[in-house]
Amino acid sequence: MLRSRHELHPIKKVVGDLALFGGTPAFEEGLHVGRPNIGNRQKFLERIGDILDRKWLTNGGVYVNEFERLIAEAAGVEHCVAMCNATIALEIAIRALEMTGEVIVPSFTFIATAHALQWQGITPVFCDIDPCTHTLDPDRVEQMITPRTMGIIGVHLWGNPCNIDALSEIATRRGLKLLFDSAHAFGCSYRGRMIGGFGAAEVFSFHATKFLNSLEGGAVVTNDGELAYRMRLMLNFGFTNYDCVDSIGTNGKMNEVSAAMGLTNLESLGEFTSVNRRNYKQYEQELVGLEGVTLLAYNEAEECNYQYVVLEIDERKTIVARDQLIEILHSENVLARRYFYPGCHRVEPYRSLYPDAHLFLPQTERVAAQVMTLPTGQTITPDIIRVVCDIIRNAVANAGEIRKFLEERSAG
Ligand code: T4K
Numbered sequence: 363m364l365r366s367r368h369e370l371h372p373i374k375k376v377v378g379d380l381a382l383f384g385g386t387p388a389f390e391e392g393l394h395v396g397r398p399n400i401g402n403r404q405k406f407l408e409r410i411g412d413i414l415d416r417k418w419l420t421n422g423g424v425y426v427n428e429f430e431r432l433i434a435e436a437a438g439v440e441h442c443v444a445m446c447n448a449t450i451a452l453e454i455a456i457r458a459l460e461m462t463g464e465v466i467v468p469s470f471t472f473i474a475t476a477h478a479l480q481w482q483g484i485t486p487v488f489c490d491i492d493p494c495t496h497t498l499d500p501d502r503v504e505q506m507i508t509p510r511t512m513g514i515i516g517v518h519l520w521g522n523p524c525n526i527d528a529l530s531e532i533a534t535r536r537g538l539k540l541l542f543d544s545a546h547a548f549g550c551s552y553r554g555r556m557i558g559g560f561g562a563a564e565v566f567s568f569h570a571t572k573f574l575n576s577l578e579g580g581a582v583v584t585n586d587g588e589l590a591y592r593m594r595l596m597l598n599f600g601f602t603n604y605d606c607v608d609s610i611g612t613n614g615k616m617n618e619v620s621a622a623m624g625l626t627n628l629e630s631l632g633e634f635t636s637v638n639r640r641n642y643k644q645y646e647q648e649l650v651g652l653e654g655v656t657l658l659a660y661n662e663a664e665e666c667n668y669q670y671v672v673l674e675i676d677e678r679k680t681i682v683a684r685d686q687l688i689e690i691l692h693s694e695n696v697l698a699r700r701y702f703y704p705g706c707h708r709v710e711p712y713r714s715l716y717p718d719a720h721l722f723l724p725q726t727e728r729v730a731a732q733v734m735t736l737p738t739g740q741t742i743t744p745d746i747i748r749v750v751c752d753i754i755r756n757a758v759a760n761a762g763e764i765r766k767f768l769e770e771r772s773a774g
Pocket of ligand 1: 394395396397398447448449450471472474475517543545546567568569570571579580701
C-alpha cells in the first residue's frame with residue numbers, strides 16, 4: 363500500500379520542502395504511470411485452474427473464443443481476432459489490408475505504430491497533429507498524400523478519437539485504406555458509437571498498462587469477414603487446416619491465460635472507469651487556473667476510459683520547464699512520464715531515413731516538448747492526488763529559484 367507522508371509534511375509550500383532541495387520525499391515507493399488495472403483476483407485464479415484442468419493452453423481455446431466474442435460485442439463489431447499484442451496485430455492488419463508504398467501516420471504516437479509499417483518495408487509518412495486532441499490533423503493528411511500513398515493509420519491517442527468523419531471522407535475520396543490504431547481507446551466512443559467499427563479495421567492493445575489488460579495482448583476488430591478470415595490464417599502461420607499452409611503467416615496467437623485475465627478485467631470495466639474518472643476530475647479541480655499547466659480534455663459527451671492524465675506544460679508561463687518538473691516529481695517518487703517524446707521522426711531509424719520530417723511537424727514538436735503524464739488508476743487515492751498537485755503548485759510557485767538551482771547544478 364502506498365503511504366503518502368502528507369500528514370508529516372502537510373503542505374509542500376516553500377522550496378525547501380521539495381525533496382530536490384533536501385525535503386523528505388512525499389512517497390516512500392514510486393508512484394508509476396501505467397500500474398495495471400486488476401479485476402477480481404479469485405475469478406482469475408479460478409479461470410487459471412480451469413485452464414490447467416482442461417490442458418488447452420493456446421490455439422483456439424475456449425477462453426480466447428469467449429474473449430473475442432465479448433470484445434466484438436463491446437465494440438459493436440462483427441469480428442474480433444485476438445492476438446498476442448497490438449504490435450503484431452497492427453502488422454497483421456497492415457499486411458491483410460495489402461498496404462504497400464507509403465502510409466500516413468502521426469509521429470506523435472508510440473513507436474510501434476511506425477515500426478509496424480517500416481518492419482514490412484512500407485514508408486511511414488509522418489503527419490502533424492491537431493494540438494487540441496493530439497490526433498491526426500485531416501488538413502495536414504490531405505497535404506501529405508502522394509501517388510505512392512496507399513493508406514492512413516489514425517491513432518486515437520490517449521483514448522481521444524481522431525476526427526474520424528474527416529479521415530473517412532479523405533480515404534474514400536482518395537481511394538486510400540483507413541486503419542485505426544486504437545491501442546488506447548477500448549471503451550471510448552465517437553459520435554455515440556463505440557470505437558472499433560470505424561475504417562477498414564481497428565487495433566486494440568491489452569498490454570498491462572492499458573485500460574483493459576490481458577497481461578499482454580491485442581486484437582483487430584472489423585466488420586469485414588474476409589479480412590478477419592485472412593488475419594486468422596496469418597496469426598497461425600498461414601495454416602488453413604492441420605497440415606495445409608496456403609500463405610505466409612506468423613505466430614500472433616493470444617494464449618488462454620491472457621484471455622482469462624482479459625475476461626476477468628472485462629467484468630470490472632465499470633469500476634476502472636469510475637476510478638479513472640474520479641482521479642481525472644480531482645486532478646482537474648486541483649490544477650485549474652494554474653498558469654501554464656493544461657490538462658488534456660476529454661469529450662465528456664462520449665464514452666471515455668480516462669486511462670491517461672496528460673498535462674501540457676507551457677514553460678513560457680510556468681518558468682519551470684517540463685523536464686525540470688518531471689525531475690522534481692521523480693525526486694518525490696512520483697514517476698511522471700513524458701510519453702511519445704521526442705516523436706517517432708526523432709528516433710532511429712526514422713531520424714536518419716527521413717531527416718526533413720520535422721519541417722512538416724510543428725505541432726508534434728511543440729506537443730512532444732510539453733507533454734507529461736501523471737499516475738492514475740486503482741492505486742491512486744484522492745489523498746495521493748492532493749499531494750502530487752501540491753508538489754506541482756509548489757514547483758510553479760517557486761519556479762525562478764528552482765530553475766536557477768537546476769541550471770547552476772548542470773553547469774557544474
Ligand atoms: N500503438 C500505440 C498507440 C501504443 O501506445 C502501443 C503500446 C501500441 C500500439 C503497441 O501495443 P502493444 O504491442 O504493447 O500491445 C508502454 C507499453 O509497453 C506499450 O504497450 C504502450 N503502448 C506504451 C504507451 O507504453 P513503456 O515502455 O512505458 O512500458 P513499461 O512496460 O515500461 O511500463 C510503463 C510503466 O508501467 C512502468 O514504469 C511501471 C508500470 N508497470 C508496467 C508493467 C508492464 C507496472 O506497474 N506493471 C507492469 O506489469 O511502454
